[in-house]
Amino acid sequence: DAGITQSPRYKITETGRQVTLMCHQTWSHSYMFWYRQDLGHGLRLIYYSAAADITDKGEVPDGYVVSRSKTENFPLTLESATRSQTSVYFCASSGTVSSYEQYFGPGTRLTVT
Amino acid sequence: KNEVEQSPQNLTAQEGEFITINCSYSVGISALHWLQQHPGGGIVSLFMLSSGKKKHGRLIATINIQEKHSSLHITASHPRDSAVYICAVRPNTGNQFYFGTGTSLTVIP
Numbered sequence: 302d303a304g305i306t307q308s309p310r311y312k313i314t315e316t317g318r319q320v321t322l323m324c325h326q327t328w329s330h331s332y333m334f335w336y337r338q339d340l341g342h343g344l345r346l347i348y349y350s351a352a353a354d355i356t357d358k359g360e361v362p363d364g365y366v367v368s369r370s371k372t373e374n375f376p377l378t379l380e381s382a383t384r385s386q387t388s389v390y391f392c393a394s395s396g397t398v399s400s401y402e403q404y405f406g407p408g409t410r411l412t413v414t
Numbered sequence: 415k416n417e418v419e420q421s422p423q424n425l426t427a428q429e430g431e432f433i434t435i436n437c438s439y440s441v442g443i444s445a446l447h448w449l450q451q452h453p454g455g456g457i458v459s460l461f462m463l464s465s466g467k468k469k470h471g472r473l474i475a476t477i478n479i480q481e482k483h484s485s486l487h488i489t490a491s492h493p494r495d496s497a498v499y500i501c502a503v504r505p506n507t508g509n510q511f512y513f514g515t516g517t518s519l520t521v522i523p
Contacts, residue, residue, distance in 0.1 A: 332509075343418065343500065343513030351509070359510055391457060401445045401504060403511070405457035 304328075307392050307406040315414055320379045322409050324392030332395045333375040334359075334403065335367065337388040344391065350375055382413045417441055420501050420514035427521050433488040435517045437501030446484050447502040447511060448475050457500070460486070491521045 305326040314320050324333065331352050336344040346359030348367040356367050364386060366378045379386055392406040421436045437446070448460040461468050461475040463484065468475050472491075477484040488495055498518050502511040 334510075336513075341515065343515045344502070345513070346510045349510060357509070360512075389455065393457075401447070402459050402462045403447065404459065405449075408455045408457075410455075 305392060305394055305404055305406040307390075307409050309409060310407065311410050313412045313414060314382050316382060316384060318382050320382050320411065322377045322379075322390055322392075322411070324375045324377070324406055326373055326375075326392075326394045326404075326406075328394065328396065328404075329372055330394035330396050330404075331372075333369065334393040334395075335365070335375065335377045336391045336393065337361065337386075338391060338408075339388050347377065347390075379411075382411075384413050387411060387413045417505075417512050418501055418503055418514040420499075420517050422517060423515070424518045425520070427491050427519070429492060429521055429523050431491050431521075433491050433495075433519065433521075435486045435488075435499050435501075435519070437484045437486070437503075437514060439482050439484075439501075439503045439512075441482075441503070442506045443479075443482075443503045444506050445504040446477055447504070448484075448486050449500040449502065451498040451500060451516065453497070460499075488519075493521045493523050496520050 308323045334349045335347040350356045350369040390409045393403040395403045417440050419438045446463045451457045463477045472489045474487040498516040500516045501514040
């Protein structure tokens with residue numbers, strides 16, 4: 302089915318481990334985004350990508366790495382997970398800058414112990 | 415620093431009531447996005463606005479660019495409208511949206 306998917310949906314990991322969250326979209330959207338959602342905060346942008354091989358930092362990029370070798374995939378890596386990175390992570394995509402409207406994946410709940 | 419303020423934070427209504435959720439922002443924007451997040455966590459786009467008013471079913475969104483304010487109205491509210499409603503703005507400069515913390519709506523039968 303067309304859409305935007307994330308995997309895994311739930312993940313528990315230990316402090317210091319590397320974790321990769323996957324995001325895949327089937328619309329060939331140019332823009333993709335990674336957000337984290339925490340109690341008391343609105344969604345906060347971690348990184349975004351305007352096209353394959355083009356990425357840029359958002360509001361809270363520290364501790365995260367992204368890549369985008371293919372238009373449809375935008376993985377987010379926590380190189381050395383910390384407890385403060387316990388959160389719900391959402392991936393989103395949008396077709397073009399001018400359309401603006403974002404479509405969100407179902408989210409990944411990550412717990413770092 | 416959150417440039418987007420939503421009110422109220424929490425709202426409980428009886429089924430059938432008219433509901434208004436407000437969003438204020440502090441910077442010039444090119445677009446404002448209303449989203450809905452259900453208890454299961456999924457986030458759905460409701461409206462994208464840059465001016466005026468949009469309507470979809472029982473939902474109406476308005477924006478006043480001069481006053482830096484938007485409202486989301488729900489007419490004839492229903493328990494299935496229970497969700498968190500999120501406002502996000504895209505400033506004139508930059509490529510990212512800034513999100514409010516959401517308004518949690520509960521509609522009681």
